[in-house]
Amino acid sequence: MTVVHARSKGLTDRETHYCPGCTHGIVHRLVAEVLVEEGLLNEAIGCAAVGCSILSYNYLNVDMVESAHGRAPAVATGVKRVHPNKPVFTYQGDGDLASIGTAEIVHVAHRGEKITTIFVNNAIYGMTGGQMAPTTLPGQKVTTAPDGRDPAHAGLPLRVAEMIAQVPGAAYVERVSVHNPAAVRKAKKAIRNGFLCQMAGHGFSLIEVLSTCPTGWGLSPIESLKWLEDNMIPYYPLGVLRAPEEA
Amino acid sequence: MSKTLMKGNEALALAAIKGGCTHFFGYPITPQNEIPEFLAREFPKAGGVFLQAESELAAINMVYGAAAAGGRAMTSSSSPGIALMQEGMSSLAAAELPCVIVNAQRGGPGLGSIQPSQADYYQMTRGGGNGDYRILSLAPATVQEGAEMMMMAFDLAEIYRTPVFIVSDGMLGQMMEPVEFHDRPLRELPEKDWTVVGHGGVRPPNTVKTLALDPTVLEQRNLTLQAKYARIATLEARHESYRTEGAEIILSAYGSTARIVKNAIDLLAEEGIAVGLIRPQTLWPFPVAAFAELPDSCRMILTVEMSCGQMVDDVRLAVNGRLPVAFYGRSGGIIPVPEEIAMKVKTLLGRA
Incomplete structure (x- = not known):
């Protein structure tokens, strides 16, 4: 019998705790596959962040350190300064990175730290039960904006990739999505570019991955993928926002 | 070795290098600035890494990352800055990460003043961070004693896998006194088999973490920490x-x-x-x-x-x-x- 597809060696055997239809699992797999394919798995050091993905260290087959809310880029800086030649990454959600961790994410880019941030943006606080994030879309109903986000009251959503792309130390910034197979393939390419950029010493790389939260959004997994495509992509356009000149 | 006239803060910085510190992360605040300034100048010559962080929050979390990755890391700050670091200190204590933190205490509460004070005793001995934890706190009275305690601090931190405070103040930091440096006594240090350095494909992944959602697991971890604190209390309490x-x-x-x-x-x-x-x-x-x-x-x-x-x-x-x-x-x-x-x-x- 021929093996057509196997679980990546970059993932452990553990079953994830993610809700049905959540796209964290896809993003985990992409990170794992890239680390394996680029020969980085054995040396990689990951920084998990507060949010649904805090337990990512149970699923990614790499050494990992858990970080306090928003501080993963600072923790990763400490790790990288001890091991400047090893691949170091953070895996953060939008509540963590775009709200409580804005100072740390701006300054990790500002210093041009040679680390890669996987920024999973699902426009909501998932783990704490569906509260408003800085990335929540106008009109989107969440538990702390039950009538939908009102920009007059709470402002307009933060476009993190665009913000980080204009920081001089940022070397590679791309926004991707995982709502269909073509998008997943592009997301994997972007994650690969992020790690290659780091290992080439160009500077900081951030891959924003538009993601779903069926539970928090109150939609089925299929409806969620459609909602992402119809609502998130228009506000958060996909594409490369910054890349080294030779890339 | 002959005596040198040094400012307390600078003596602490030099003693950190001699004590085997490898990484310093900090944010400017008076009255401890001579520590990062000295290290920015002298540390790279000794093979160390100095990095100025964007905030005290970042600095203590850089210490956390560096310690998790096997570095001998430190930071220094003063009262309001130490207040900002308390979240990180709770995590450092919970994750049992060795590191050294200098507090050059100044008047409080709030922004207070930049003059000497000892009003952070509660902050350092009771923990400003959450949870049941303790931090070994060394309190020198002279520049010489500060240098000696600092040189021991990194080894103590590794032996007990704990953060260590050097309790200074604006007066000790700013005053100049003759100080003499001796080689620190060599102590047997435990092997660091828990660090995150990449598993190399030869062992299961290491995880440095403090989250323990199962109450029975967390209680057991607390009891283990308390047993360690009892050991420290028996072996390390000192007075003159x-x-x-x-x-x-x-x-x-x-x-x-x-x-x-x-x-x-x-x-x-x-x-x-x-x-x-x-x-x-x-x-x-x-x-x-x-x-x-x-x-x-x-x-x-x-x-x-x-x-x-x-x-x-x-x-x-x-x-x-x-x-x-x-x-x-x-x-x-x-x-x-x-x-x-x-x-x-x-x-x-x-x-x-």
Whole structure:
């Protein structure tokens, strides 16, 4: 019998705790596959962040350190300064990175730290039960904006990739999505570019991955993928926002 | 080796290098700036890494990351900056990550002043962070002692897998004194098989974490931590006694205040009044045993602090009702003079 597809060696055997239809699992797999394919798995050091993905260290087959809310880029800086030649990454959600961790994410880019941030943006606080994030879309109903986000009251959503792309130390910034197979393939390419950029010493790389939260959004997994495509992509356009000149 | 005249802060910085520090992360705040400035200049020459962080929050989390990755990391700050670092300290204690933190205390609360103070005793010994944890706190009284404690601090941190405080203040940091550096005694250090360095494909992944959602797991971890704290309390509590024999009153003070208290004790001795000093050299663990061996002549304890009364709580716990415990303090950055301490002693003795 021929093996057509196997679980990546970059993932452990553990079953994830993610809700049905959540796209964290896809993003985990992409990170794992890239680390394996680029020969980085054995040396990689990951920084998990507060949010649904805090337990990512149970699923990614790499050494990992858990970080306090928003501080993963600072923790990763400490790790990288001890091991400047090893691949170091953070895996953060939008509540963590775009709200409580804005100072740390701006300054990790500002210093041009040679680390890669996987920024999973699902426009909501998932783990704490569906509260408003800085990335929540106008009109989107969440538990702390039950009538939908009102920009007059709470402002307009933060476009993190665009913000980080204009920081001089940022070397590679791309926004991707995982709502269909073509998008997943592009997301994997972007994650690969992020790690290659780091290992080439160009500077900081951030891959924003538009993601779903069926539970928090109150939609089925299929409806969620459609909602992402119809609502998130228009506000958060996909594409490369910054890349080294030779890339 | 000959003596060098150095500022307290600079001596701490040099001692950190000699103590085997590999990484410094910090954010500017008065009155400790000579530490990062010295290290920015001198540390790279010694092969160390100096990095200025964007905030105290970031600095302590960089220390956390570096320690998790096997580095011998430190930061230094002053009172309001230490307040910002408390989240990280709770995590460092919970994850059992070795590191060293200098607090050059200044007047508070709030932004307070930049003058010397000892009003962070609670902050350092009670934890400003969440949860049941303790931090080994070394309290030098001279520039020399500060250098010696700093040189030991990184080894102590690794032996017990704990953060270690160097409790300084604006006076100790800014004053210049002769200081002599000796090689630190070599201690056997535990192997670091828990660090995140990449598994190399030869072992299961290491995880440094503090989240424990299962209450039975978390309780067991707390009990393990408490057992370690009990070991530290038994082995590391230290104090200095000064002229305690035959003393009618024993004063208790730490750090720079203890020096002033010594002067007051000498003044009183000239007047034929016998008083002594117990100077805690570790604030946590508090040297409880020192207060169990008081001379029969002692009628009362007087705690003197540059605060409104914080360490006095631990003195009362140590004395445990056997003797009255009085307090004298100045705060807001005011340094008490020997004469006013002597006057307080005479008032307590009814000889004012």
